[in-house]
Amino acid sequence: MDLIQSSEHDALRAGVREVVERFDGAYWRALEPDRYPEEFVAALTDAGFLGALVPEEYGGGGATVTEASVILEEISASGGNPSACHAQMYIMGTLLRHGSEEQKRRYLPAIADGSLRLQAFGVTEPGAGSETTRIRTRAERVEDGWRINGQKIWTSRALYSDLMILLARTTPYEDVAKKTDGLSVFIFDMRDLEGLTIKPIATMMNHNTTEVFFDDVVIPADALIGEEGRGFRYILDGMNAERILIASECIGDGRFVLERAISYTNEREVFGRPIGANQGVQFPLARAYAQLCAANLVRFEAARRFDAGEACASEANMAKLLASEASWAAANAALDAHGGFGFAVEYDIERKFRETRLYQVAPINNNLVLAYLGQHVLGLPKSY
Numbered sequence: 001m002d003l004i005q006s007s008e009h010d011a012l013r014a015g016v017r018e019v020v021e022r023f024d025g026a027y028w029r030a031l032e033p034d035r036y037p038e039e040f041v042a043a044l045t046d047a048g049f050l051g052a053l054v055p056e057e058y059g060g061g062g063a064t065v066t067e068a069s070v071i072l073e074e075i076s077a078s079g080g081n082p083s084a085c086h087a088q089m090y091i092m093g094t095l096l097r098h099g100s101e102e103q104k105r106r107y108l109p110a111i112a113d114g115s116l117r118l119q120a121f122g123v124t125e126p127g128a129g130s131e132t133t134r135i136r137t138r139a140e141r142v143e144d145g146w147r148i149n150g151q152k153i154w155t156s157r158a159l160y161s162d163l164m165i166l167l168a169r170t171t172p173y174e175d176v177a178k179k180t181d182g183l184s185v186f187i188f189d190m191r192d193l194e195g196l197t198i199k200p201i202a203t204m205m206n207h208n209t210t211e212v213f214f215d216d217v218v219i220p221a222d223a224l225i226g227e228e229g230r231g232f233r234y235i236l237d238g239m240n241a242e243r244i245l246i247a248s249e250c251i252g253d254g255r256f257v258l259e260r261a262i263s264y265t266n267e268r269e270v271f272g273r274p275i276g277a278n279q280g281v282q283f284p285l286a287r288a289y290a291q292l293c294a295a296n297l298v299r300f301e302a303a304r305r306f307d308a309g310e311a312c313a314s315e316a317n318m319a320k321l322l323a324s325e326a327s328w329a330a331a332n333a334a335l336d337a338h339g340g341f342g343f344a345v346e347y348d349i350e351r352k353f354r355e356t357r358l359y360q361v362a363p364i365n366n367n368l369v370l371a372y373l374g375q376h377v378l379g380l381p382k383s384y
C-alpha cells in the first residue's frame, strides 16, 4: 500500500527499498539499546545512497535535496532508523558551500566511497542548548594549528565517525560586537586525537549520542572552514536542508506506523468486528493521515525551493514542525490502536513511537521553529 508518497522518484524509492528491506524489524530490535547499525550503514554506502549529496565531480551521486529526502523517507518508512547516518547528508552542505577546493578534494571522494564517515556534528553544549551563540568551546590559534578546549553534548555518532564538523568560539562572546560573530567551523579527523574523550549518553532510543570533551586538543591549521569568525552563518546556511531532511524522516515514520495500524485494525476483531470499524480507533488514524499528507506537501515545496536556490527558511521550518507533529500523532494513534500489543517490542510500534518523538526536540525544538515563524515571517516582536 502506497500511503502519502508522491508519484515522483519511483525508481529511486524502489532502489532504496531494495537495500533497506534486507534489514527487517528483528535487525533493528536486536540493536537496542545502543548498538550502531554497521551492516546497514555499509549497505547504504555501497549502494551509493550515503554519498548521494556529494557532487558527481567528487565521486558522489550529485543528488538534489529532494532526492536525498526521498532516500531518508524510504529508510524510515521501511521501519529503519536513518539517524545512524543522516548527518552525513545534512552537514555535508557546510563543506560543499564553504569548504576550500583543497578540503573538498581531500574529503568528498572518500566520503562518497565510504572510506571516511562524516557523521559527527558538534554544536550543542551543556551550557548553551538552543542559544547557540553562548557556546564556550574555544579554538585558539597555535603554532601548529588550532587548540580546542571545551565540551560538547549530544554529539551523535561521534564514536562511529571519522570526521567531525565542530562549531567553536574563536573570539569570546564578551569581545564581539554581534553575538553571532566570533564563531568558527572546523572539519577534522577525530581518530587518535590526543585530549579528545567521547562518552556515550544512554537515551530512550538507539541514537548513539555522546558527550565530547576537548582538553588541549590540537587540530591542523587547515581544519578551518571558510573565514574565521563567520561560522554561525555557515551553520545557519545548512539548517534548511537539515529541517527538510528531518521532516522527510518523520513522514517515513508516519507511513510505517500508519501502514502497520491499518493492517492491524482491519484484522483484529473485538466484540465481533474489526476494531478499525470503531470511530474511536479510526478517526485518530485518519486525522494523523491528513496531518502527514499536509506536512508532505510542505516538505516537497520546501525541497523544491531549496533545489531551485530560492528562499525556503519558512517552508523548511514549517515542514519540520508539521511533519514531527504528524509522525508523533500517527505513532500515538498506532500505539492506541494496537492496544496492549502496541507495547510489545516485536511489533516495532513502541520503537518508532520513541524514535519519532525526538524530532519535536532535535535538531531544533519546535518552540524555536514557532519563534522563527512568529518573528521572521509574521513580523512579531522577538521573545529572546
Ligand SMILES: Cc1cc2nc3c(=O)[nH]c(=O)nc-3n(C[C@H](O)[C@H](O)[C@H](O)COP(=O)(O)OP(=O)(O)OC[C@H]3O[C@@H](n4cnc5c(N)ncnc54)[C@H](O)[C@@H]3O)c2cc1C
Pocket (backbone or CB within 6 Å): 120, 121, 122, 123, 124, 128, 129, 130, 131, 153, 154, 155, 156, 157, 203, 207, 209, 358, 361, 362, 363, 364, 365, 366, 367, 368, 371, 383, 384
Ligand atoms: C538524541 C539527541 C541527539 C542530538 N544530536 C545532536 C548532534 O548530533 N549535534 C548537536 O550539536 N546537537 C545534537 N542534539 C542537541 C539538540 O539539537 C538540542 O537538544 C536541541 O537543540 C534543544 O536544546 P536543549 O536540549 O539544550 O534544550 P534547551 O535549549 O535547554 O531548551 C529546553 C526547553 O526550553 C524551551 N525553550 C528554550 N528557549 C525557549 C524560547 N526562547 N522560547 C520558547 N521555548 C524555549 C525549548 O523548547 C525546550 O522545550 C541532540 C539532542 C538529542 C536529544
